[in-house]
Amino acid sequence: MKRIIILLTVVLASGRLFAQEATEITKKNSWLKVGISAGVPVGEIAPVSGFMLGGEIKGQLMTTPHWGIGLTSGYNHFFPKDGFDHFGTVPLGAFARYYPKSSGFFVGTDVGYSLVTGPVPNDGGFYVKPQLGYHNYDWNFFAFYNGVFRNGDNGGNIQAVGIGTTYNIRFK
Secondary structure, three states: OHHHHHHHHHHHHHHHHHOOOOOOOOOOOEEEEEEEEEEEEEHHHOOOEEEEEEEEEEEEEEOOOOEEEEEEEEEEEEEEOOOOOOEEEEEEEEEEEEOOOOOEEEEEEEEEEEEEEOOOOOOOEEEEEEEEEEEOOOEEEEEEEEEEEOOHHHOOOEEEEEEEEEEEEEOO
């Protein structure tokens, strides 16, 4: 847990390193992102789940014209293969995005802690979700890897790769 807190602090503070002055939150530099994603489970979870469908909500602040930081949460549902049970993950974290241009490719990652729901051993774990995608004023389209890393005695790691999209809801 100590590592997670340190990592979240570093991610949230990294935007400040690139800012030349204090960033004021306004309707021009802050918005919500609401989206969906779909993926294929990989690694230890692949034998028990065949498909993952998720939803997410993010609050983003553009600290400079190129760096966005914020908080994120959502839900990922893992659909079982025959003979196994449904389960899900609830990520709670922070994110950072680098946008080289006002429209075009971006790179970023979400980091934090993910809760696990359902009949599987539901101890959560550290999660990371690196993304590479394309963005414009209203939309983000991306490919991702999502990993929830848990201690070996509580059910193993939960990993998926996939695609997703978010829509930017701007404050008026």
